[in-house]
Amino acid sequence: MGFEGIGASVRRKEDVRFLSGRGNYTDDINRPGQLYAVMRRADRPHATIDAIDTTAASKAPGVVAIFTGADMAKEEIGGLPCGWQIHNKDGSPMAEPPHPVLAVGKVRHVGDPVAVVIAETKQQARDAAELIAIAYTDLPSVSSTTDALAPGAPEVHDGVAGNLCYDWHIGDKAVVDAAFAGAAHVVRLDLVNNRLVPNAMEPRAAIGDYDTSSGDYTLYTTSQNPHVIRLLMGAFVLHIPENKLRVVAPDVGGGFGSKIYHYAEEAIVTWASAKVRRPVKWTADRTESFMSDAHGRDHVSTAEMAVDKEGKFLGLRITTLANMGAYLSTFAPCVPTYLYATLLAGVYTTPVIYCNVKAVFTNTVPVDAYRGAGRPEATFLLERLVDCIAHDTGLDRVEIRRKNFIPADAFPYQTPVALAYDSGDYQTTLRVALKNADWDGFEARRAAAKSRGKLRGIGISTYLEACGIAPSAVVGSLGARAGLYEVANIRVHPTGSVTVFTGTHSHGQGHETTLAQLVCDQLGVPLSQVDVVHGDTAKIPFGMGTYGSRSLAVGGSAMVKAMDKIIAKGKKIAAHLMEAAVEDIEFADNTFKVAGTDKTKSLTDISLAAYVPHNYPIDEIEPGLDETAFYDPKNFTFPGGCHIAEVEIDPETGVTEVINFTAVDDVGRVVNPMIVEGQIQGGVAQGIGQALLESAIYDKQGQLLSGSMMDYTMPRADNLPNFNVSTENTMCTHNPLGSKGCGEDGAIGSPPAIMNAVIDALREYGVRHIDMPATGPKLWSIIQAGQTKMAAE
Amino acid sequence: MPQVTLTVNGKQHTVTVEARTLLVELLREKLGLTGTHVGCDTSQCGACVVHVDGIAAKTCTMLALQADGTSVATIEGLAAADGTLHPMQEMFREHHALQCGFCTPGMVMSAIDLVNSHPEGMTEREIREGLEGNLCRCTGYHNIVKAIAAAQPLMHAK
Ligand code: FES
Numbered sequence: 005m006g007f008e009g010i011g012a013s014v015r016r017k018e019d020v021r022f023l024s025g026r027g028n029y030t031d032d033i034n035r036p037g038q039l040y041a042v043m044r045r046a047d048r049p050h051a052t053i054d055a056i057d058t059t060a061a062s063k064a065p066g067v068v069a070i071f072t073g074a075d076m077a078k079e080e081i082g083g084l085p086c087g088w089q090i091h092n093k094d095g096s097p098m099a100e101p102p103h104p105v106l107a108v109g110k111v112r113h114v115g116d117p118v119a120v121v122i123a124e125t126k127q128q129a130r131d132a133a134e135l136i137a138i139a140y141t142d143l144p145s146v147s148s149t150t151d152a153l154a155p156g157a158p159e160v161h162d163g164v165a166g167n168l169c170y171d172w173h174i175g176d177k178a179v180v181d182a183a184f185a186g187a188a189h190v191v192r193l194d195l196v197n198n199r200l201v202p203n204a205m206e207p208r209a210a211i212g213d214y215d216t217s218s219g220d221y222t223l224y225t226t227s228q229n230p231h232v233i234r235l236l237m238g239a240f241v242l243h244i245p246e247n248k249l250r251v252v253a254p255d256v257g258g259g260f261g262s263k264i265y266h267y268a269e270e271a272i273v274t275w276a277s278a279k280v281r282r283p284v285k286w287t288a289d290r291t292e293s294f295m296s297d298a299h300g301r302d303h304v305s306t307a308e309m310a311v312d313k314e315g316k317f318l319g320l321r322i323t324t325l326a327n328m329g330a331y332l333s334t335f336a337p338c339v340p341t342y343l344y345a346t347l348l349a350g351v352y353t354t355p356v357i358y359c360n361v362k363a364v365f366t367n368t369v370p371v372d373a374y375r376g377a378g379r380p381e382a383t384f385l386l387e388r389l390v391d392c393i394a395h396d397t398g399l400d401r402v403e404i405r406r407k408n409f410i411p412a413d414a415f416p417y418q419t420p421v422a423l424a425y426d427s428g429d430y431q432t433t434l435r436v437a438l439k440n441a442d443w444d445g446f447e448a449r450r451a452a453a454k455s456r457g458k459l460r461g462i463g464i465s466t467y468l469e470a471c472g473i474a475p476s477a478v479v480g481s482l483g484a485r486a487g488l489y490e491v492a493n494i495r496v497h498p499t500g501s502v503t504v505f506t507g508t509h510s511h512g513q514g515h516e517t518t519l520a521q522l523v524c525d526q527l528g529v530p531l532s533q534v535d536v537v538h539g540d541t542a543k544i545p546f547g548m549g550t551y552g553s554r555s556l557a558v559g560g561s562a563m564v565k566a567m568d569k570i571i572a573k574g575k576k577i578a579a580h581l582m583e584a585a586v587e588d589i590e591f592a593d594n595t596f597k598v599a600g601t602d603k604t605k606s607l608t609d610i611s612l613a614a615y616v617p618h619n620y621p622i623d624e625i626e627p628g629l630d631e632t633a634f635y636d637p638k639n640f641t642f643p644g645g646c647h648i649a650e651v652e653i654d655p656e657t658g659v660t661e662v663i664n665f666t667a668v669d670d671v672g673r674v675v676n677p678m679i680v681e682g683q684i685q686g687g688v689a690q691g692i693g694q695a696l697l698e699s700a701i702y703d704k705q706g707q708l709l710s711g712s713m714m715d716y717t718m719p720r721a722d723n724l725p726n727f728n729v730s731t732e733n734t735m736c737t738h739n740p741l742g743s744k745g746c747g748e749d750g751a752i753g754s755p756p757a758i759m760n761a762v763i764d765a766l767r768e769y770g771v772r773h774i775d776m777p778a779t780g781p782k783l784w785s786i787i788q789a790g791q792t793k794m795a796a797e
Numbered sequence: 798m799p800q801v802t803l804t805v806n807g808k809q810h811t812v813t814v815e816a817r818t819l820l821v822e823l824l825r826e827k828l829g830l831t832g833t834h835v836g837c838d839t840s841q842c843g844a845c846v847v848h849v850d851g852i853a854a855k856t857c858t859m860l861a862l863q864a865d866g867t868s869v870a871t872i873e874g875l876a877a878a879d880g881t882l883h884p885m886q887e888m889f890r891e892h893h894a895l896q897c898g899f900c901t902p903g904m905v906m907s908a909i910d911l912v913n914s915h916p917e918g919m920t921e922r923e924i925r926e927g928l929e930g931n932l933c934r935c936t937g938y939h940n941i942v943k944a945i946a947a948a949q950p951l952m953h954a955k
């Protein structure tokens with residue numbers, strides 16, 4: 005066995021399963037006697053439901069049952085709960101209108117589920133769903149973020165005046181206004197963060213399986229956090245106690261946030277399986293995913309920076325409108341507040357910051373966290389604003405950043421927007437990125453491109469994010485309705501192999517490998533003798549799941565704590581077996597040793613003694629070698645770094661080609677460099693998608709125009725470059741691993757780097773800002789207008 | 798209901814299907830070969846790609862009846878009987894060309910056809926263009942392209 009511990013790029017344990025078609029995704033599971041559910045969804049954005057006639061559908065071949073919102077309401081099924089409560093400026097709580105599992109009385113977005121048909125085959129269920137006759141009275145609707153607050157705008161919910169979910173702020177406005185009063189420059193930017201559809205490649209699916217003999221429910225679901233689903237669905241929706249409800253999230257084909265939330269279909273199949281006393285499976289078509297998976301981003305903001313003569317930032321003032329969609333998804337309210345506004349210091353020493361966020365309801369799919377969640381919005385705003393400051397003042401864009409960086413010796417650093425950063429070195433990530441990207445050689449490349457008729461630009465983004473979420477008491481005081489610790493159970497078996505039960509969930513991140521490497525490192529057990537189990541509430545004590553780049557920083561730390569307990573207990577057993585004092589026992593490389601002697605016992609000797617306790621301190625310690633730990637983080641972690649993009653635009657078509665992409669990130673301790681690079685590459689690809697290709701578009705009538713993969717542009721291999729990815733790490737100071745997290749960095753740092761490069765390429769046309777996505781037609785029009793203007797001058 | 802007779806991974810099957818049954822439904826639901834995935838409903842993603850008579854085909858866009866008399870190879874049949882991986886599978890693992898694994902079966906089947914149909918070898922750009930029918934949301938393609946480039950000489954040497 006070669007080196008397999010922390011720092012080794014070992015190949016993944018899970019790969020052979022996936023590469024040979026033996027993954028076990030939710031839709032691959034079939035339960036005996038299983039029926040199929042198909043949702044009948046609203047085809048309009050806003051209407052009252054006057055009547056639902058299921059007569060013809062009920063008689064269709066194979067149909068077993070049809071349920072509507074009224075059927076669920078009769079049984080006092082709860083609405084889908086929201087996990088986070090924000091308070092308005094005046095201290096009052098946010099508006100939190102009901103979110104029925106199946107629509108009751110009204111539909112509020114295209115895709116809102118109205119009825120479920122359960123039949124012997126999926127085809128029969130689909131055919132019957134089309135036979136349900138629904139009489140609607142259409143109501144006026146509102147889909148755009150900015151229209152939602154306009155006077156007289158149609159109201160999405162009765163009782164939510166003006167569609168305002170909350171009006172929240174952070175910072176002292178008077179102090180910030182004062183900073184603006186004396187500033188040499190005030191630089192202003194209006195910008196939109198485009199709405200995205202996460203589009204994990206595996207569509208959501210769920211199977212409800214009610215055991216008629218025991219009364220136990222099992223839900224198989226495409227979830228990033230099965231325990232959270234059990235808690236939310238069991239306690240708030242279906243009123244099933246935890247001991248009667250098992251939630252399994254088997255192999256999951258990507259999540260990116262969209263599979264965190266508790267969705268209606270999970271509750272529907274679980275509830276319906278008890279009604280029909282057979283298992284019920286539902287799998288989304290991609291078109292359904294577009295209109296029912298939570299979307300991401302969708303902010304409209306105005307940002308202003310007060311800047312002194314030398315280019316130092318004096319104060320930042322921001323107003324943001326954030327679209328919540330038609331209902332509050334599980335974590336939606338915290339995204340534009342505590343995951344966004346608290347990040348507005350970024351990597352800079354801006355002394356005072358004020359941000360006002362208004363969240364609005366619209367007749368669109370709910371919006372919630374998507375890879376990065378709030379932090380990409382903050383980063384895009386800041387990094388575009390910094391480039392605009394350079395544009396308006398004539399200062400160099402790299403110099404401005406350098407001048408305003410929080411210095412490496414200033415940590416711990418308290419920002420004016422609540423967060424306290426523990427570590428970082430922004431000058432270093434910047435310096436290395438500039439070198440790796442050959443920033444200094446760029447003008448020659450620009451000139452060469454020009455001679456080929458291409459417009460070449462380079463763009464930079466220096467960013468920071470908060471992840472490793474989160475300290476429970478802190479988030480509790482900010483409105484979270486759950487704790488955000490993590491749980492690990494380490495089971496050392498009698499002959500020394502290990503099973504890890506983790507409350508985190510892997511849906512592409514490679515936990516079965518990375519987490520096993522922690523065991524190799526700490527206990528000295530070979531990788532082949534470590535298995536990681538995740539995604540089943542019946543096996544794992546508890547857990548909060550995977551999102552916010554938390555699995556290693558929080559879940560890994562829980563493992564370290566549990567392994568510390570294993571070692572502490574092992575030392576006592578070893579002391580007994582080797583007739584030494586516990587204080588004299590050392591543990592390293594799988595071996596307990598009496599200090600200063602050559603007396604040793606392997607971990608296997610100890611585990612065997614623990615399970616076969618014939619010669620054992622049985623009066624003092626229990627048999628067995630199996631420990632559980634809960635780890636609640638002391639702070640967020642703060643990965644950051646520098647991304648540099650180099651693009652070429654073809655003026656004939658407006659199409660942008662990303663020529664080079666350089667990322668130098670600080671992710672703290674790296675366990676598996678290969679996996680970290682893969683995470684960053686994937687995140688950058690999604691960021692480039694947002695910047696150049698992707699946009700969820702609703703028309704004025706509330707229809708989702710980009711509602712399929714034909715209409716919504718997903719990045720393909722030929723849209724993307726090779727990525728030059730590396731890390732320059734400083735350690736997290738408050739968790740035992742020093743790890744910060746890497747899952748979201750790529751998607752956070754890259755969009756402004758790309759857009760800054762695009763705008764740099766077009767600077768001869770006087771362009772100062774372009775909203776994402778920078779599609780070919782959009783840039784072509786800008787180039788045409790620019791050329792016309794230049795010709796006229 | 799009509800019947801379709803086809804060979805899948807070397808084994809012959811005769812299956813009763815509805816006229817509208819898709820090949821992917823036959824594979825997943827009738828034969829239990831769940832390695833072939835469905836990622837979309839507009840023939841965009843390539844998660845469903847298998848080989849039909851040696852050529853990559855999207856099974857979500859093909860009726861089961863159209864496969865009558867053909868020989869189909871799916872991801873499950875790719876490795877040798879003793880478990881030795883196909884060079885493309887091996888290179889995907891070596892180069893970390895998969896994360897969640899959902900696009901992987903279709904990606905691997907497409908990649909094999911791509912390499913087979915380019916005995917002269919492909920540049921990085923050609924590999925990228927050759928993958929136009931397959932979406933991956935996780936990897937950003939960088940490592941997939943690397944894996945295919947690395948598999949080329951191994952496959953051509955065979
Ligand atoms: S399932 Fe997407 S192309 Fe076949």
Ligand code: FES
Pocket residue numbers: 205257258512894895896897898899900901932933934935936
């Ligand atoms: S590995 Fe997840 S979609 Fe490709």
